[in-house]
Amino acid sequence: MTDTTGRRAYRSDLRREQAEATRRRIVDAARPLLLERGYAAATMAEVAAAAGVAVQTLYAACPGGKAGLAKLVYDVTLAGDARPIPQAERDEVRAIVEEPDPARKLELYAAMASGVAARIAPLYQVLRAAEAAAPADAALHDVLRRTDEEHRAGARGPAAHLSDVDALRPGLSVERAADQIFALTSVDVYARLTQLCGWTIDEYREWLAATLRANLLAGYA
Incomplete structure (x- = not known):
């Protein structure tokens, strides 16, 4: 045979x-x-x-x-490549998980989130402008709703990880930590600081890391 x-x-x-x-x-x-x-x-x-x-x-x-094309372009731009590799298995995420120092974890996370925001912001803004110009486009609206839902769901990963290693500040739940990560890493915040306020991406990254540490970790408030 x-x-x-x-x-x-x-x-x-x-x-x-x-x-x-x-x-x-x-x-x-x-x-x-x-x-x-x-x-x-x-x-x-x-x-x-x-x-x-x-x-x-x-x-x-x-x-x-x-709308499906827009989602494909968005997803590949977000990931940085077209490889079908889950986020948790990518090198940047694995480096964060393996880093023993919680503060350094957030520095690495801020660097990753800054790169993602820089890549995705132009496309995200184009799609948001199109949605505003055509509010009846249900397919485009659904794509943007899903991107926000996926971003929010993705924010739970680092929050849960910090909880698992006993790094979250006392009294802060995983859900509230995830909400803060979701808000602080939003494209809107990145765009306001870099486009309207004139911050460099390095300044944004440093601010994001410091703000995440102050809000999420014990002993940094």
Whole structure:
């Protein structure tokens, strides 16, 4: 009997690599179009042409059409790449978990959150502007609602981790700690400080780390 296990694994890996490459091409093509032309003006046909894929391929990669495309671009921009790797398994997160000093954990977290905010802010603002201009676009509204929900859910991870290592200040629940992390790392706060107040990303990162320490850790208030 012929052993086909290795052949199946090879085909599966190849399909995964091809899917990742397609997602990268789509995102690399769509992001500048969305940023330069806006959500409403950028068309699926233009994105497909720029990515070098068929329109049908684009729709298959982005269930939900234009809103699905926006979510794909948002997710890849947020992660920094198109690899389907869970956040908890990424190097930056693992470094935070493995760091023994709670204050240093928050410095590393602030550095990671600053990088994410810098990457995602331009796209987030374009999508928010499109939502304001077209309040009846339920699909876009749902995408933005989900991004906020995912951000809030993601904030619970570091809060729970600090609780697990007995680093949260007395009386602060995981839920309230997560709410503070969610608010402090919001794109709106980042944009106000860096765009309106003129802070550098380094100044934002240092402020975020100091504010997180003061609000979350025992002995830093």
